[in-house]
Amino acid sequence: xxxxxxxxxxxxxxxxxxxxxxxxxxxxxxxxxxxxxxxxxxxxxxxxxxxxxxxxxxxxxxxxxxxxxxxxxxxxxxxxxxxxxxxxxxxxxxxxxxxxxxxxxxxxxxxxxxxxxxxxxxxxxxxxxxxxxxxxxxxxxxxxxxxxxxxxxxxxxxxxxxxxxxxxxxxxxxxxxxxxxxxxxxxxxxxxxxxxxxxxxxxxxxxxxxxxxxxxxxxxxxxxxxxxxxxxxxxxxxxxxxxxxxxxxxxxxxxxxxxxxxxxxxxxxxxxxxxxxxxxxxxxxxxxxxxxxxxxxxxxxxxxxxxxxxxxxxxxxxxxxxxxxxxxxxxxxxxxxxxxxxxxxxxxxxxxxxxxxxxxxxxxxxxxxxxxxxxxxxxxxxxxxxxxxxxxxxxxxxxxxxxxxxxxxxxxxxxxxxxxxxxxxxxxxxxxxxxx
Amino acid sequence: xxxxxxxxxxxxxxxxxxxxxxxxxxxxxxxxxxxxxxxxxxxxxxxxxxxxxxxxxxxxxxxxxxxxxxxxxxxxxxxxxxxxxxxxxxxxxxxxxxxxxxxxxxxxxxxxxxxxxxxxxxxxxxxxxxxxxxxxxxxxxxxxxxxxxxxxxxxxxxxxxxxxxxxxxxxxxxxxxxxxxxxxxxxxxxxxxxxxxxxxxxxxxxxxxxxxxxxxxxxxxxxxxxxxxxxxxxxxxxxxxxxxxxxxxxxxxxxxxxxxxxxxxxxxxxxxxxxxxxxxxxxxxxxxxxxxxxxxxxxxxxxxxxxxxxxxxxxxxxxxxxxxxxxxxxxxxxxxxxxxxxxxxxxxxxxxxxxxxxxxxxxxxxxxxxxxxxxxxxxxxxxxxxxxxxxxxxxxxxxxxxxxxxxxxxxxxxxxxxxxxxxxxxxxxxxxxxxx
Numbered sequence: 005x006x007x008x009x010x011x012x013x014x015x016x017x018x019x020x021x022x023x024x025x026x027x028x029x030x031x032x033x034x035x036x037x038x039x040x041x042x043x044x045x046x047x048x049x050x051x052x053x054x055x056x057x058x059x060x061x062x063x064x065x066x067x068x069x070x071x072x073x074x075x076x077x078x079x080x081x082x083x084x085x086x087x088x089x090x091x092x093x094x095x096x097x098x099x100x101x102x103x104x105x106x107x108x109x110x111x112x113x114x115x116x117x118x119x120x121x122x123x124x125x126x127x128x129x130x131x132x133x134x135x136x137x138x139x140x141x142x143x144x145x146x147x148x149x150x151x152x153x154x155x156x157x158x159x160x161x162x163x164x165x166x167x168x169x170x171x172x173x174x175x176x177x178x179x180x181x182x183x184x185x186x187x188x189x190x191x192x193x194x195x196x197x198x199x200x201x202x203x204x205x206x207x208x209x210x211x212x213x214x215x216x217x218x219x220x221x222x223x224x225x226x227x228x229x230x231x232x233x234x235x236x237x238x239x240x241x242x243x244x245x246x247x248x249x250x251x252x253x254x255x256x257x258x259x260x261x262x263x264x265x266x267x268x269x270x271x272x273x274x275x276x277x278x279x280x281x282x283x284x285x286x287x288x289x290x291x292x293x294x295x296x297x298x299x300x301x302x303x304x305x306x307x308x309x310x311x312x313x314x315x316x317x318x319x320x321x322x323x324x325x326x327x328x329x330x331x332x333x334x335x336x337x338x339x340x341x342x343x344x345x346x347x348x349x350x351x352x353x354x355x356x357x358x359x360x361x362x363x364x365x366x367x368x369x370x371x372x373x374x375x376x377x378x379x380x381x382x383x384x385x386x387x388x389x390x391x392x393x394x395x396x397x398x399x400x401x402x403x404x405x406x407x408x409x410x411x412x413x414x415x416x417x418x419x420x421x422x423x424x425x426x427x428x429x430x431x432x433x434x435x436x437x438x439x440x
Numbered sequence: 441x442x443x444x445x446x447x448x449x450x451x452x453x454x455x456x457x458x459x460x461x462x463x464x465x466x467x468x469x470x471x472x473x474x475x476x477x478x479x480x481x482x483x484x485x486x487x488x489x490x491x492x493x494x495x496x497x498x499x500x501x502x503x504x505x506x507x508x509x510x511x512x513x514x515x516x517x518x519x520x521x522x523x524x525x526x527x528x529x530x531x532x533x534x535x536x537x538x539x540x541x542x543x544x545x546x547x548x549x550x551x552x553x554x555x556x557x558x559x560x561x562x563x564x565x566x567x568x569x570x571x572x573x574x575x576x577x578x579x580x581x582x583x584x585x586x587x588x589x590x591x592x593x594x595x596x597x598x599x600x601x602x603x604x605x606x607x608x609x610x611x612x613x614x615x616x617x618x619x620x621x622x623x624x625x626x627x628x629x630x631x632x633x634x635x636x637x638x639x640x641x642x643x644x645x646x647x648x649x650x651x652x653x654x655x656x657x658x659x660x661x662x663x664x665x666x667x668x669x670x671x672x673x674x675x676x677x678x679x680x681x682x683x684x685x686x687x688x689x690x691x692x693x694x695x696x697x698x699x700x701x702x703x704x705x706x707x708x709x710x711x712x713x714x715x716x717x718x719x720x721x722x723x724x725x726x727x728x729x730x731x732x733x734x735x736x737x738x739x740x741x742x743x744x745x746x747x748x749x750x751x752x753x754x755x756x757x758x759x760x761x762x763x764x765x766x767x768x769x770x771x772x773x774x775x776x777x778x779x780x781x782x783x784x785x786x787x788x789x790x791x792x793x794x795x796x797x798x799x800x801x802x803x804x805x806x807x808x809x810x811x812x813x814x815x816x817x818x819x820x821x822x823x824x825x826x827x828x829x830x831x832x833x834x835x836x837x838x839x840x841x842x843x844x845x846x847x848x849x850x851x852x853x854x855x856x857x858x859x860x861x862x863x864x865x866x867x868x869x870x871x872x873x874x875x876x
Contacts, residue, residue: 009489010545010775013530016485018543020550024481028471035464040803040827042834045460049452049576050486050562051506053445070487070530071509075566077524088513091527094449094506107454109446114456116848118837126486130511140485151837155816159835162820166827273816280817284824339446367476380591380709381716384598388720391476391602398478399595401554401587412552 015131015139022416027142029362031124033170034144034351041163043122043146048103050126051094056106058089061335063308065098068129072096096128100145101335101348108149109339118150120159124353138354147348149336154270157313158277160329160349165278165296166285167351168317171360176326177296179316180250180274181303182267183330189260189301193238194231201308203227208304215239250275250297258301271299271313309335315349321359327351368395370436371413373402374424382428389431414440451567451575458852463578465798467560469606470580470787477599479558479582484539486562487530492542494525497771499744501534504565508532532564536581537771537784544585545775554586556595560789578789585772588781590706593749594713596765596785601714601732602721603787604753607796612762613732615752616686616710617739618703619766625696625737629674630667637744639663644740651675686711686733694737707735707749745771751785757795763787804831806872807849809838810860818864825867850876 012018019027035045057069071092074081085091097103100123108119123145131137146163148156161178168176186207187200195203206221213221219236223229238244238260248254252272259268278295286293298318305314305328312331319326329349337344370390374383383399390397402423403409413421420436429435448454455463471481493505507528510517521527533539536559544555559581567573582599584592597614604612622643623636631639642657649657655672659665674680674696684690688708695704714731734754741750741764748767755762765785773780806826810819819835826833838859839845849857856872865871 010542012485012542012546013487013489016487018485018547019483020547021480021482024483027483028481032468040832041823042832044457045464046457047455047460047463049448049454051449051452051564051576053449070511072532073507073509073524073528075506079522082521082524082527083519085518086515088509088518088527091518091524092509096508106446106448110448111454111456116836116852117839120834128487140487155835158816158820162824166824276817277820280821281824284821285828380594381712384594384713385716385720387477388598388602388717392721396476396478398556399591400552403553416552 013139015133015137017138017140025417026360026362027357030171030353030357030360031142031144033362034167034353035122035124037167037170038122038146038163041159041166043120043163044116045122045124046104046107047123047125048097048100048107050096050128052097052103052106054089054092054095056339057095057097057102059102059338061102061105061309061338062098065129068131069098070096070128070130098129099127100125100143100350101147101332104145104147105336105339108336108344112340116150118148118156121145121147121149123147142353143350144353145348145350147336147346149344149346151347152333152345154273154313156345156347157270157315157331158274160347161274161278161297161315162281164317164327164349164351165282169285171356172362173319173326173356173359175321176317176319177298179298179300179303179318180271180313181300182271182313183310184267184312185259185263185301186304188262188264189238190231190235192260192262193234194228195235196228199225199227204304207302208306210239210302244301247298249294250299255299258299267312274313305330312347317351319359322355324355325352326355326359368420369418370395370397371400371418371421371439372397372424373400373406373409373413373421374428375402375426377426378424378428379426383424386424386428386431386434393431410439449575451569451573453574453576461853462796462798463793466607466789466793466796467578467580469798470603470789471558471560473603473606474558474582474599477595477602479556479599480552481558481560482540482543483559483561484533484536484543486532486564488533488539488542490525490528490531492775493531493533493538495538495774497538497541497745497774498534501565504567505534506532506564506566534565535563536561536579537583537768540581540583541772541775544772544780548776552586554584554592557581557583557585559583574790579786580789581784581786583772583782583784585780585782587783588769590710590749592781592783593706593751593767594710596783597710597714597733597751598717600753600763600785600787601718605721607792608798609755609762609792609795611757612753612755613734615734615736615739615754616707616749617736618707618749619746620703620748621695621699621737622740624698624700625674626667626671628696628698629670630664631671632664635661635663640740643738644742646675646738680737683734685730686735691735694735703748710749741766748783753787755795758791760791761788762791762795804856805854806831806833807836807854807857807875808833808860809836809842809845809849809857810864811838811862813862814860814864815862819860822860822864822867822870826870829867846875 058066072094073091074093126140127143128140210218222232243257255268275295275297279293283293309332310330311333314330315328316325317327331347333345336346387397418439421439422434422436494502508530510529562576563579564576646654658668679693691704711731715729719729745768746766747769750766751764752761753763767783769781772782823833854875857875858870858872
């Protein structure tokens with residue numbers, strides 16, 4: 005079989021030791037921090053019944069589901085099939101939200117009335133191969149089910165900011181909007197309800213194409229001239245683009261008159277809660293803290309299912325968002341047949357991982373570089389004694405080029421080493437030298 | 441969609457919070473302990489190219505691989521297919537060994553000369569549904585590639601025993617044999633080489649059917665009468681069944697004359713190394729320690745690919761093995777086209793998990809049971825302060841039946857609670873009461 009293709013399947017990745025160790029360190033921080041904030045981790049199988057994956061909850065991702073063939077098919081079955089999906093009974097999940105909806109419908113009676121779900125898991129999408137697009141990647145989702153009020157969003161945002169802080173990404177900020185404000189504003193300008201989905205697609209491009217581009221595209225869509233003009237004028241108001249500390253004045257300044265007062269009050273409460281949580285972790289709990297939130301009345305978030313507050317995480321060192329989420333009250337209850345209030349937040353693990361610069365674990369990493377004649381029993385006794393003392397210890401047969409070998413060990417993260425010959429010393433007599 | 445089937449796919453499981461938390465605790469101990477012993481964790485995609493999964497390295501498991509359909513198939517493709525696998529280009533891995541062989545062939549130049557691999561991952565098998573058989577389950581594999589000598593086995597066994605100890609399963613013992621001793625013994629009795637694979641299948645049943653059953657089945661197989669009689673007489677020798685502390689005398693007593701001296705010396709060295717490592721973790725490093733090993737000359741281990749020392753982990757509280765492994769020198773190099781010495785050890789995660797009784801994390805778990813009018817900002821400030829102090833903290837809206845609610849929180853693992861009303865206290869003034 006020599007010379008066979010030995011790469012991982014197209015669009016999927018192998019993780020070598022250094023990268024895998026980093027991924028596990030980051031996952032551990034995410035898991036421990038969300039758990040500390042009261043979230044409960046769950047796990048569902050990576051496959052779901054095909055019907056469930058194609059029930060209309062996955063948006064465009066449904067088309068990207070990998071299909072798993074039925075077992076025990078015969079040639080007759082292949083020839084009788086009318087479509088590929090006739091031959092598949094299972095598929096790989098393309099997100100963690102459809103499985104959550106299925107899980108919740110199955111286990112609701114065993115879960116707390118307000119369920120704070122944490123999921124860290126891989127998902128699969130048959131994306132066209134291109135740079136930065138993987139066919140298997142990790143998602144880190146938190147969702148709060150059963151709480152209709154802004155308390156849920158306040159917890160999601162607070163806990164997620166604590167995760168980012170723990171990962172050394174404390175400079176991250178969160179853009180906030182509410183679908184109800186956005187849609188109310190557009191209706192106020194005169195866009196008819198039926199056109200809102202299309203209008204939102206255009207508004208979503210504001211950062212890229214600017215007010216001129218948005219107005220031009222809305223005209224192309226055939227939107228009412230009056231509405232486009234009103235919207236364009238609003239976009240060009242100086243205060244629409246003015247940034248203030250997050251709060252009531254900030255939000256009102258960036259909205260037209262007549263916006264929904266209850267929604268504004270919720271967002272103000274969200275900002276106060278996030279600031280309060282931040283102040284408690286700061287050195288002076290009495291000092292006022294500005295919440296790292298920015299109200300953005302034109303934030304859309306692509307998915308059609310959002311019904312309330314929406315979020316997107318920005319970090320000064322990258323131009324793309326590194327997470328986001330929002331309220332999607334209509335969806336989690338679909339398999340249950342009853343409405344379940346739900347709001348979720350997802351940190352983009354594959355985008356975070358490149359930004360994070362975490363030190364290796366503090367534990368000492370020792371390489372015992374031994375001669376071929378070093379006897380195995382005392383070597384393992386020495387290793388066990390050092391491990392019991394808290395170190396990570398590897399036995400390494402001494403190579404001819406010792407210098408290159410020590411350099412490689414240092415590059416792997418080992419901090420100290422000792423040469424060991426035929427006489428293996430006691431731990432106390434071991435001559436450990438620094439590496440690297 | 442109400443009333444739809446909402447269970448996970450057949451043979452697969454959802455993990456609720458308590459079970460998931462336990463699985464993650466156990467995985468963390470396995471990961472941290474193997475890493476402390478110098479192993480490097482890697483990860484490969486859950487899917488491999490179909491050709492790789494069906495290359496003859498997976499034994500009977502190849503038939504159990506879930507097949508993933510090619511994307512973009514049309515009806516014509518279905519009708520032109522001559523077999524189901526014509527329509528699949530990928531499949532879900534059924535073990536972690538085939539992916540390791542593929543990974544090693546792809547990345548050997550970037551890995552240490554002796555590579556200590558750790559893999560913790562799910563595998564999938566389309567098993568017939570039956571109790572205790574899952575279609576998705578976790579495997580925890582360590583393998584040492586590139587080391588031909590018994591040092592490798594000594595490290596695998598030592599580290600795996602340390603894992604079991606850390607999981608509170610220190611009473612586990614390991615049955616040891618060597619395929620070369622076993623095959624040499626059977627040849628010595630007069631079984632022809634060509635019949636050895638069949639003979640081994642029968643010998644594997646010794647524990648179940650006893651010497652009489654083995655002899656009868658060998659006769660049914662048409663094995664030479666003289667060989668069967670010699671084997672039966674050997675099985676009935678008193679010293680064959682006598683157990684002594686692991687070591688030279690123990691091994692010789694349970695083998696016929698003329699066994700391979702080099703192999704015996706290796707196993708003796710293995711026992712000494714394991715004992716030495718154990719003594720170093722004990723309270724008195726000078727005290728002699730018996731290695732928790734038992735030489736079993738009739739241990740077979742099903743897989744055909746083993747070439748040297750083989751192992752099986754027993755625990756007094758269960759009748760089935762909870763792990764095992766062995767040397768399989770011919771296999772990892774198959775994708776590389778050159779022989780790579782390899783030996784591996786796998787702990788049966790799904791079998792371990794039921795045996796393990798680990799305390800919840802030591803961290804305090806606090807429920808802040810609050811009234812509906814408790815304002816969210818000071819609540820989140822209080823939570824953040826308690827989290828910063830090391831606790832896990834959940835905000836819980838007070839239910840009408842407070843007693844049932846507190847009982848449920850205690851059952852979930854919460855250790856203390858406080859009622860919080862409209863006036864949210866400072867952390868210092870919080871009146872925490874024990875739960876449960």
